[in-house]
Amino acid sequence: MDCENSIKIMEITQRFGDKTVLEDISLTLKKGEIFGLLGPSGAGKTTLIKILTGQLVQTGGRAEVLGTDTRKLTSSIYTKMGMVLDNTGLYDRLSCRDNLALFAEIYRIPKAKIREILSAVGLLEAEKRPVSKLSKGMRQRLVMARALMHSPEILFLDEPGSALDPSTVSEIHNLIRQEQAKGATVFLTTHNMEEAEKLCDHVALLNQGKIVEYGKPEEICRKYNEQNRVRILLKDGREIDLRNSRESAGKIQELFASEQVESIHSTEPNLETVFLELTGRRFE
Numbered sequence: 630m631d632c633e634n635s636i637k638i639m640e641i642t643q644r645f646g647d648k649t650v651l652e653d654i655s656l657t658l659k660k661g662e663i664f665g666l667l668g669p670s671g672a673g674k675t676t677l678i679k680i681l682t683g684q685l686v687q688t689g690g691r692a693e694v695l696g697t698d699t700r701k702l703t704s705s706i707y708t709k710m711g712m713v714l715d716n717t718g719l720y721d722r723l724s725c726r727d728n729l730a731l732f733a734e735i736y737r738i739p740k741a742k743i744r745e746i747l748s749a750v751g752l753l754e755a756e757k758r759p760v761s762k763l764s765k766g767m768r769q770r771l772v773m774a775r776a777l778m779h780s781p782e783i784l785f786l787d788e789p790g791s792a793l794d795p796s797t798v799s800e801i802h803n804l805i806r807q808e809q810a811k812g813a814t815v816f817l818t819t820h821n822m823e824e825a826e827k828l829c830d831h832v833a834l835l836n837q838g839k840i841v842e843y844g845k846p847e848e849i850c851r852k853y854n855e856q857n858r859v860r861i862l863l864k865d866g867r868e869i870d871l872r873n874s875r876e877s878a879g880k881i882q883e884l885f886a887s888e889q890v891e892s893i894h895s896t897e898p899n900l901e902t903v904f905l906e907l908t909g910r911r912f913e
């Protein structure tokens with residue numbers, strides 16, 4: 630078994646009918662890192678998580694989680710994995726505590742752990758409340774609690790901050806960092822570039838099934854910063870983003886000459902502008 634790496638993805642391809650959703654994806658996640666797979670809606674992020682968690686068998690290539698082929702994951706590997714996926718799988722009529730109690734029984738976790746984890750996610754006061762009466766943010770925290778209860782070595786999070794208010798997002802981020810501090814590896818997907826920049830050690834930008842960039846967020850931004858950009862706000866409200874190059878200089882002069890320019894400033898690229906540059910597409 631590979632001791633350094635938690636996840637190895639080797640030339641994974643996924644097709645549905647004649648549609649190629651993932652093409653030749655290779656990635657390695659070191660133990661204890663937070664990795665972010667970024668891409669717009671439909672890029673193939675959930676599909677890759679499904680392959681890694683054994684819910685989908687890929688068309689081609691190979692992947693290993695904790696040294697085991699994802700097509701042959703056993704219960705002993707599943708007990709080392711925590712997941713927060715789209716389908717929350719909570720029982721609406723059961724209380725927070727009882728939802729976790731069911732899970733604790735399956736994983737043979739001591740009952741005392743339930744109050745401990747409810748307290749860690751800030752749900753102790755709501756422990757007796759049925760899930761149907763929880764807010765969206767509280768549900769997400771309960772799903773996180775369930776995923777963290779058995780101290781997983783790998784945490785899969787599909788869009789952990791999606792549609793949550795900023796304070797819940799920051800609580801969820803703190804929980805993720807705490808897990809990392811305990812040695813867990815985190816694989817998360819997001820289309821929120823800001824979330825990725827704050828949280829991830831490495832990110833891969835996925836576009837139409839291919840990885841178009843990989844690295845540390847700050848390194849990716851630095852690399853594109855060398856191609857310094859300028860943003861021009863026109864008097865009619867339009868914004869133009871240009872590379873700071875000789876060709877752009879002519880265009881900028883033209884705009885000034887025709888008195889269309891309201892303001893002009895240079896921009897530091899963030900992951901969002903890098904993605905736009907690479908693909909011509911905005912994240913939504």
Ligand SMILES: Nc1ncnc2c1ncn2[C@@H]1O[C@H](COP(=O)(O)OP(=O)(O)OP(=O)(O)O)[C@@H](O)[C@H]1O
Nearest residue numbers: 645650668669670671672673674675676677818820
């Ligand atoms: N079982 C399936 N059969 C056919 N097509 C599928 C199947 N699962 C996913 N797809 C298609 O694969 C593409 C990628 O889907 P996926 O859910 O992986 O994207 P995503 O990046 O997670 O998007 P989102 O951010 O909206 O969740 C989509 O076009 C989707 O319709």
